Amino acid sequence: MTIKAVVFDAYGTLYDIQSVAAVTEAAFPGYGEIVTQIWRIKQLEYTWLRSLMGRYEDFSVITRDSLAYTLGVLGLQHDSGALERIMEKYLHLDLYPDAAAALAAMRGRKLAILSNGSTGMLTTLVRNSGLDRVLDATISIDSKKIFKPSPEAYSLIETRLGVPPAEVLFVSSNPWDACGAKAFGLNVAWIERVTPEAMALACVKNDAVAPLTMFKAIRTQMDELGLEPDYRIGALAELPKLVAQHP
Amino acid sequence: MTIKAVVFDAYGTLYDIQSVAAVTEAAFPGYGEIVTQIWRIKQLEYTWLRSLMGRYEDFSVITRDSLAYTLGVLGLQHDSGALERIMEKYLHLDLYPDAAAALAAMRGRKLAILSNGSTGMLTTLVRNSGLDRVLDATISIDSKKIFKPSPEAYSLIETRLGVPPAEVLFVSSNPWDACGAKAFGLNVAWIERVTPEAMALACVKNDAVAPLTMFKAIRTQMDELGLEPDYRIGALAELPKLVAQHP
Numbered sequence: 001m002t003i004k005a006v007v008f009d010a011y012g013t014l015y016d017i018q019s020v021a022a023v024t025e026a027a028f029p030g031y032g033e034i035v036t037q038i039w040r041i042k043q044l045e046y047t048w049l050r051s052l053m054g055r056y057e058d059f060s061v062i063t064r065d066s067l068a069y070t071l072g073v074l075g076l077q078h079d080s081g082a083l084e085r086i087m088e089k090y091l092h093l094d095l096y097p098d099a100a101a102a103l104a105a106m107r108g109r110k111l112a113i114l115s116n117g118s119t120g121m122l123t124t125l126v127r128n129s130g131l132d133r134v135l136d137a138t139i140s141i142d143s144k145k146i147f148k149p150s151p152e153a154y155s156l157i158e159t160r161l162g163v164p165p166a167e168v169l170f171v172s173s174n175p176w177d178a179c180g181a182k183a184f185g186l187n188v189a190w191i192e193r194v195t196p197e198a199m200a201l202a203c204v205k206n207d208a209v210a211p212l213t214m215f216k217a218i219r220t221q222m223d224e225l226g227l228e229p230d231y232r233i234g235a236l237a238e239l240p241k242l243v244a245q246h247p
Numbered sequence: 248m249t250i251k252a253v254v255f256d257a258y259g260t261l262y263d264i265q266s267v268a269a270v271t272e273a274a275f276p277g278y279g280e281i282v283t284q285i286w287r288i289k290q291l292e293y294t295w296l297r298s299l300m301g302r303y304e305d306f307s308v309i310t311r312d313s314l315a316y317t318l319g320v321l322g323l324q325h326d327s328g329a330l331e332r333i334m335e336k337y338l339h340l341d342l343y344p345d346a347a348a349a350l351a352a353m354r355g356r357k358l359a360i361l362s363n364g365s366t367g368m369l370t371t372l373v374r375n376s377g378l379d380r381v382l383d384a385t386i387s388i389d390s391k392k393i394f395k396p397s398p399e400a401y402s403l404i405e406t407r408l409g410v411p412p413a414e415v416l417f418v419s420s421n422p423w424d425a426c427g428a429k430a431f432g433l434n435v436a437w438i439e440r441v442t443p444e445a446m447a448l449a450c451v452k453n454d455a456v457a458p459l460t461m462f463k464a465i466r467t468q469m470d471e472l473g474l475e476p477d478y479r480i481g482a483l484a485e486l487p488k489l490v491a492q493h494p
Contacts, residue, residue: 223293
């Protein structure tokens, strides 16, 4: 196999969306973690539901709607200013600490992002984090008006980079995204950020459990969708070595 | 508006899927509630993800896969017998207490189920609960190989009953399903089974919270998808009076 392009999911893969929790905690003291978890569940659900219903709205609308839902269901009073301050964090997400070095080490290949984010959100985020200097392309699914894991979304990689699926390594920490990319025919490296050992610590019974940890875990463990990633890695830092084996 | 047919979602609307919790609790003491909640989240996710990926498998496969995922993520050892005993419950779900009387009171209209369930699962469930005596049709989406809320799924109502969307009242307690039906053009009654007042009791801070209650709640509160049901009711028992207003 030849790898001509390495293409990354953005949210949760290059950028740590859990870094939103600090902002939600500041806005709603005591609720930061539960807001973050419910918000993420609903944000994903809304991308899939709107795609299936044929009622696409871009990711900034969905992100705002799912946050409004979350605050509503938790009964948290808020003004539009608070909502906008939290939303603003999506334009300033923290990169994972090993992201910049890993990308720099693979500069011989085409490097890109393929994300559910809107072009506006992604462009700002990439510039704010300095990744515009190493990426060849930042691809939003918004030209297709359907979200991942639709095959139409992944087809944009070949359209934009001119590299066929068999020569692309797609990298995601999101299990559903890794499965979608695999179903489409891309080579896939899945980043398993929560180890089974760490998981075991979260698994105590109903009453004693840390259910918030568990609901975070179900976003990070490989799904049962009849598909397997080609590679399982623990961090972005492992990528340059993996890619070097496929010149 | 004339209502010629009243069509029901099955799981969570006519049948109480929370009644599965007793069986999972018996199989895995202390874990019944968390197994039930994670299982349901993943079961729904897998219907949407497989639909979007174009990798349809029927609902019995998805229900088994999502249960296997749930037990795996919780680190619960099990033999295939335990898994099958829990699955078996899906063929013997409890009807909501007011379901049979509500259906009997509307016998002048065409009455049907439209469900994500496979034909095999639904036929057995409907017979086991005695609803085969009052329903004109039990419609599975499996002939379309795509799940609700795809418009293709809802189109089966007209195909099978010969009643156009404008003369159908679709009834669901699932917010995403109510939205999908509305997007398709059906008249929709959404059953709001958890009241805002009951919700408020579940809303305490991160540490003290009943997060399992909260994660149940996010399946029962109306979603922010830009769509509104035509009617909000609190129980199936309210339907006959509503329907009687539209001869």
